[in-house]
Amino acid sequence: xxxxxxxxxxxxxxxxRNLNFRQEFLAAFIGAILTIPQAITFAYLAGLxxxxxxYCAVYTTLIACLFGSSMMVGGPNAAVSMLLGxxxxxxxxxxxxxxxxxxxxxxxxxxxxxxxxxxxxxxRIFQYFSPVLINAITTGVxxxxxxxxxxxxxxxxxxxxxFFYEKLYIIISGWQxxxxxxxxxxxxxxxxxxxxxxxxxxxxxxxxxxxxGTLVGLLLNGLYGIPNxxxxxxxxxxxxxxDFKIIMLDWEYISIYIQLAxxxxxxxxxxxxxxxxxxNELKINANTPIDANKDIYAQGIANISSVFFGxxxxxxxxxxxxxxxxxGSRSKLATILSCFIIIFLVDVFSEIIAYIPMxxxxxxxxxxxxEMIKINAFKQALERxxxxxxxxxxxxxxxxINLESGLLIAFILSVLTFVYRISEINIEISENNIxxxxxxxxxxxxxxxxxxxxxxxxxxxxxxKLQLDLRDISYLGPGPAQxxxxxxxxxxxxxxxxxxxxxxxxxxxxxxxxx
Amino acid sequence: MRIxxxxxxxxxxxxxxxxxxxxxxxxTKPSIKDLQSRSFLDDYYSNVVYGYHIIxxxxxxxxRYNGGKLSCQxxxxxxxxxxxxxPLNVLGMYPKWRAKNGKxxxxxxxxxxxxxxxxxxxxxxxxxxxxxxxxxxxSYLSKGEIIGVAPEGRGVPTLDTTGxxxxxxxxxxxxxxKCAHCHGKDGxxxxxxxxxxxxxxxxxxxxxxxxxxxxxxxWANMPFxxxxxxxxxxxxxxxxxxxxxxxxxxxxxxxxxxxxxxxGQWLGLLK
Numbered sequence: 001x002x003x004x005x006x007x008x009x010x011x012x013x014x015x016x017r018n019l020n021f022r023q024e025f026l027a028a029f030i031g032a033i034l035t036i037p038q039a040i041t042f043a044y045l046a047g048l049x050x051x052x053x054x055y056c057a058v059y060t061t062l063i064a065c066l067f068g069s070s071m072m073v074g075g076p077n078a079a080v081s082m083l084l085g086x087x088x089x090x091x092x093x094x095x096x097x098x099x100x101x102x103x104x105x106x107x108x109x110x111x112x113x114x115x116x117x118x119x120x121x122x123x124r125i126f127q128y129f130s131p132v133l134i135n136a137i138t139t140g141v142x143x144x145x146x147x148x149x150x151x152x153x154x155x156x157x158x159x160x161x162x163f164f165y166e167k168l169y170i171i172i173s174g175w176q177x178x179x180x181x182x183x184x185x186x187x188x189x190x191x192x193x194x195x196x197x198x199x200x201x202x203x204x205x206x207x208x209x210x211x212x213g214t215l216v217g218l219l220l221n222g223l224y225g226i227p228n229x230x231x232x233x234x235x236x237x238x239x240x241x242x243d244f245k246i247i248m249l250d251w252e253y254i255s256i257y258i259q260l261a262x263x264x265x266x267x268x269x270x271x272x273x274x275x276x277x278x279x280n281e282l283k284i285n286a287n288t289p290i291d292a293n294k295d296i297y298a299q300g301i302a303n304i305s306s307v308f309f310g311x312x313x314x315x316x317x318x319x320x321x322x323x324x325x326x327x328g329s330r331s332k333l334a335t336i337l338s339c340f341i342i343i344f345l346v347d348v349f350s351e352i353i354a355y356i357p358m359x360x361x362x363x364x365x366x367x368x369x370x371e372m373i374k375i376n377a378f379k380q381a382l383e384r385x386x387x388x389x390x391x392x393x394x395x396x397x398x399x400x401i402n403l404e405s406g407l408l409i410a411f412i413l414s415v416l417t418f419v420y421r422i423s424e425i426n427i428e429i430s431e432n433n434i435x436x437x438x439x440x441x442x443x444x445x446x447x448x449x450x451x452x453x454x455x456x457x458x459x460x461x462x463x464x465k466l467q468l469d470l471r472d473i474s475y476l477g478p479g480p481a482q483x484x485x486x487x488x489x490x491x492x493x494x495x496x497x498x499x500x501x502x503x504x505x506x507x508x509x510x511x512x513x514x515x
Numbered sequence: 516m517r518i519x520x521x522x523x524x525x526x527x528x529x530x531x532x533x534x535x536x537x538x539x540x541x542x543t544k545p546s547i548k549d550l551q552s553r554s555f556l557d558d559y560y561s562n563v564v565y566g567y568h569i570i571x572x573x574x575x576x577x578x579r580y581n582g583g584k585l586s587c588q589x590x591x592x593x594x595x596x597x598x599x600x601x602p603l604n605v606l607g608m609y610p611k612w613r614a615k616n617g618k619x620x621x622x623x624x625x626x627x628x629x630x631x632x633x634x635x636x637x638x639x640x641x642x643x644x645x646x647x648x649x650x651x652x653x654s655y656l657s658k659g660e661i662i663g664v665a666p667e668g669r670g671v672p673t674l675d676t677t678g679x680x681x682x683x684x685x686x687x688x689x690x691x692x693k694c695a696h697c698h699g700k701d702g703x704x705x706x707x708x709x710x711x712x713x714x715x716x717x718x719x720x721x722x723x724x725x726x727x728x729x730x731x732x733x734w735a736n737m738p739f740x741x742x743x744x745x746x747x748x749x750x751x752x753x754x755x756x757x758x759x760x761x762x763x764x765x766x767x768x769x770x771x772x773x774x775x776x777x778x779g780q781w782l783g784l785l786k
Contacts, residue, residue, distance in 0.1 A: 049579060095644040098561060157641045222771045226631065227616060232640040235579035252555035351777045358640070 007118075007294040008301075010066045014331040027327035028337035031320060032345055035075070035338065036353075037210045038319065040234070041364045042076035043312075045148060047085040047094040048103060051237040052312055054346055058241070059306035060314040062339045065332050068298035070290040072278045073324060073335050077315030078368060079141045080110075080271050082148070083403055084312055087263035091256050102260065104247050107313035109264035110271065111303030117272055118300055123292040126276040130417065133410035134277055135377035136391040137270075140398025140406055142372030145365060152362025153191075155183025155232075164399060182220045182229040183359040189216045190363025198367075203326060209367060213360030232358040237350060241343055245310045266404045271315030272296055273407075278316040386417045423449040425473075427457065439467045445475040447509075454480050458487050466491070466498040470514070473503050481513035542659030547594075559651060566652025569645055570594050570603075573634065577645040582636035582763070582773075583715035584704060587649075590633070590723060592736060595656060598668025599735040599742075605669060606657035622650050632720040635763045635773075671731035677748045681726055686756030689749050693738055702760055708739070711757055714776045714785050718763030730754035761785065 035057050043053025056076045064074030084103055085094075092099035147164035151157070154171055156178035161167045171178070190213030197205035220229050249257075275295060283290055303313040324334050346353065382388040390413040398406030425444035432438065438461050446454065458466075468484065470476070484500060491498040503511040550556065550564050569576045570587040571594050588594050595603030610621040616628070623641055626649050631638045639646050660666050690702075699705040702712030710716040717723050723732070734750035736742040745753070764772040779785035 093558065093562070093644055093647065094642070096562070096648070097565060099644075218771065218774075225768070226638055226766045226771075227628070228767075230638060233637045235637050235639075236581070238578040250554065354637070355774065 004119075007291065007297050008067075011069055011294070014333065017331060019331055019333055020328075021333075023328045024331065024333045025337060027324050027329035027334040028341055030327055031323050031334060031338040032341035034204070034207055034323060035320060036342060036346060037206055037361075037364055038368070039076050039342075040356075041361050041368065042078060042081040044152075044358070044361050045078065045085060045145065045365060046081040046103065046312060047089065048100060048312065049095055049237070050234055051239050052100070052103075052310060054237070054239065054342065055241070055309055056306065056311040056314050058339045058342050059309045059311045060302045061317075061320075061335060062302075063305055064298045064302035064314070065335045065339075066298075067294075067301055068332075069294040070279055070282050071321065071324065071329075071332060071335075072275065072282060072295060073317050073320040074275075074299055074302055075314045075317040075320055076312075077271060077274060077317055078145060078372065079138070079274065079403065080267055080313060080315045082141065082144060083263065083267045083270065086402070087260060087267070091259075101248060102256065103312050104245075104307050104310070105249070105257065106260045106264055106267075107303055107311070108247070108307045109261050110267045110313040111300050111305075111307070113265050113268035114272060114296060114300030114303060117268060118293055118296040121293060123276065123296060126273050128414055128418070129273055129276075129411060130387075130390075130414040131277065132377065132381045132387045132391055133394050133414050134273060135374045135381070136394035137398055137403070137406055137410055139373050139378065140395045141403065142369045142374075143399055144403075145369035145372065149362040149365035149369060152358055153184060153187030153366060154178065155180025155187075155230075155359060180230055182224070182231055183357065185220065186213055186217045186231065186357050186359040187363040187366070189213055190360045191366050194363065194367040203323075206364060206367065209364060210356070210360060213363055214356050217357035217360060218355060234354055234356040234358060234361070236354050237346070239346060239350070240310070243310070244308055247307065263404075266407065267313065270403070270407060271299065271313065274318075275299055275316040278318060278321055282321070386420060390414075390417055419449075423447070425450050425453055427453075435465070437465045437467055439469060441469040441472065443472045446470075446473055446480040447475060447477040448479050451479055451483065454483055463496065465496050467501070468498060469501045470503045470507075471501055473507055476503055476507055476509040476511050476514070478510050478513065481510050484514060544655065544658050562648045562651035563655045565644075566648035566650070566655075567594060569649055570652060577630075580630045580636045580639040580643065580645065581634045583634060583710065583717075585634055585709050585716060587629075587634075589709040590732070595653075597736075599670075599672055600732070601670060602656075602666065602668060603653050604656040604660055604666050606654050607660045607662040608665060608669075622653060623647075626650060626653075631766055633717045633723060635714060635716065635718040635721075671728055672735050673727070674731050674734060674747045674750065677751065679748060681730070681751040681755035683752065683755040683759055685749075686752035686754070689745070689753050690756055693745075694753065697739065702757065712760035712762055714763045714780065716762055718765060720765035720767055724758065724762070726751065726754045726758050729757060 036054065039053035039057035040050040041053070043050050043056070046052075053076055061073060061075040068074070084106060087106060088099055088102045092102055144164060147167050150167060150171060154175065156171075161170070190209045193212040194205050194209035197208040201208070217231055217233075221231060276292065279290055279292055279295055299315070307313075320335075327334075329335075378391060380387075381391040390410075394406055394410045394413060397409045423445060425442055425446065428441040428443075430439045430441075440457055440461065442457075444450070488498050488500060500514060502514050545560075547564070547567050550560050553560075556564060565576070570591065572588075573581050573586040574584055590601055591603055592600035595601070606622055609625060610619055612618070613620045613625075616624075618624070620628075623646055626646050627639050627641070627643075630636045630645075657666075690698075691700075694708075694711075697705060697708030698711050699708065702710065703715065704710030704713075722728050730747075730750045730753075733753055734743065734745055734747055737750075737753075738744070763776065766773070776785060
């Protein structure tokens with residue numbers, strides 16, 4: 001119990017360390033500039049008006065940072081935003097006040113689900129997710145984000161499809177009717193700029209893509225006029241940063257709330273699994289102890305409390321965490337400062353931000369999706385057959401069915417491949433043709449899963465005397481023990497007898513059966 | 516053959532009688548007050564109420580694409596229900612060809628262009644929730660109207676020629692006498708009246724900028740509550756005075772002069 005309370009209290013130990021204020025402020029400033037387009041893009045991904053992304057980038061990050069133990073930065077997360085949008089879409093029109101209400105209620109439920117995960121000390125469960133499959137899920141989410149961004153880039157109104165390849169078909173077959181060529185030019189220039197800058201200056205490629213896209217949009221609007229280009233612009237963001245928002249709950253919508261609760265559990269699982277990955281990355285080069293449970297608590301409490309400021313739920317943000325580290329931040333001060341800098345910057349530049357074309361936002365989303373497709377991880381996974389197959393299966397399930405099933409399949413496959421790998425036994429065979437004795441040494445576990453391997457050994461060496469060396473096995477189950485006893489009896493009557501070197505005293509299971 | 520055509524004839528007569536009966540029934544629809552008091556609204560009526568809120572208080576409910584301080588209700592008086600004050604029960608007239616953009620306009624494009632010109636804002640996308648809500652509200656108001664037939668009191672009355680040109684200096688005198696106490700000395704609005712000049716008002720591409728339309732509106736409805744007290748020449752004069760006031764540029768010709776509006780405001784050149 002005192003451990004729980006210790007995890008609930010925010011941790012201010014970073015204040016006592018020596019802080020390089022200049023470095024932290026620099027990291028905060030650059031982080032703020034790079035976070036603003038990312039936040040707006042993820043709000044667009046969730047189907048919300050853009051200012052909600054900024055609320056999330058400020059409040060969820062601030063509270064998660066204050067209560068967390070590591071330097072992990074929470075905030076808008078691509079997979080979580082996409083799941084939010086997909087969960088609420090059947091119940092309300094995108095962007096309407098009812099939709100926003102449902103998203104905020106769902107975010108609150110996600111926070112509660114994360115707190116339940118914290119109370120049940122389930123950070124261990126996430127260690128059983130194989131990183132190969134998390135990469136597969138991330139790649140699948142990247143492809144889905146790419147497909148989502150396509151309708152903004154071609155300038156057509158939102159195309160609602162059930163499968164991502166339907167959208168490709170609609171766009172390719174009917175592009176003359178549905179495209180806005182000006183929007184396509186803006187989106188194309190954004191993506192090309194992003195790709196070029198990714199090679200040369202990888203730290204600033206999102207900002208460069210945003211600037212070039214906006215300039216191209218301004219140029220086109222200036223040459224041809226807004227009524228002719230019909231470019232969708234971002235518009236004025238009515239930022240109500242310091243308003244306390246009251247969420248309306250209605251008994252009439254109770255069935256919708258129950259369905260949202262189911263989605264909330266799945267979103268919480270995905271958010272926490274991404275948090276765990278970032279924490280594992282941070283543990284490698286951390287100079288303070290990281291408590292994974294405390295970070296789960298921080299995420300939960302951040303999601304619950306920031307809902308009242310209008311922020312939707314966030315997860316761990318890879319980009320921002322890496323950014324902080326790259327720019328030399330050594331403590332949480334950079335993150336906290338960047339939240340305030342975001343408020344200041346958006347207030348000052350609100351008139352200019354209004355002119356950003358939505359095609360540019362879609363282009364940025366395309367770049368984010370491209371970054372999430374991890375080809376290197378796929379090539380690495382192909383080196384082992386089991387990893388490669390599970391990667392492909394998870395990826396296909398995420399794209400073709402949905403993300404929740406993908407997560408379930410990933411978990412099952414993680415556990416199964418782990419069991420499969422653990423159950424491989426190593427066999428050393430040394431043949432002695434003079435005396436016709438073959439010595440077989442077994443390393444590993446002999447349990448019901450390795451029954452067949454044991455039978456195979458006996459069959460392979462049925463024409464000679466066999467010496468079975470079991471000193472190095474770590475577990476002996478009753479089934480294989482029975483098999484060995486029977487085989488010994490069978491061979492004793494024939495010419496090919498079998499001797500067994502019994503397992504050592506450290507062997508688990510039933511080694512005494514072989515006495 | 517005869518029996519076949521007799522059946523057809525009977526069917527036609529019966530259907531005409533039925534539709535005449537249906538058309539003569541009074542159209543029942545829940546009032547907005549009634550809708551607002553309901554605890555649960557389905558998808559259509561929640562959009563109707565949202566559209567009503569946007570029309571009555573646009574800067575608060577549709578700030579994303581709205582440029583100035585005007586609400587739709589400032590011209591489409593009484594939330595679009597007043598005759599001869601641009602009433603909104605006109606869904607039956609759309610889609611139609613409009614000379615303004617040379618396209619076949621649906622109600623969605625018409626609403627979007629209203630944001631671009633009359634509200635001095637941005638062109639919303641086709642699936643913007645604000646546009647869909649206003650379209651729902653317009654369809655709610657138009658329930659019972661006959662498709663293709665202009666409803667009674669549509670738009671503003673067209674003033675016939677008075678024989679004299681509109682005179683802006685006379686218009687200025689009339690404005691100072693009768694309009695300034697609501698609309699402000701320089702037309703940029705006051706507590707009682709919306710802005711009719713400056714960048715917070717409609718821009719030069721709006722319908723209200725045309726003297727013909729604004730004169731008809733002013734003659735029929737202004738001063739607010741005392742419509743038709745001005746003579747037609749006086750209305751034309753005031754309309755001409757408002758036409759020459761400084762306001763946002765026409766987006767078709769202004770080519771992004773809108774970007775300089777905040778700068779002009781900061782320098783004190785625009786209000």
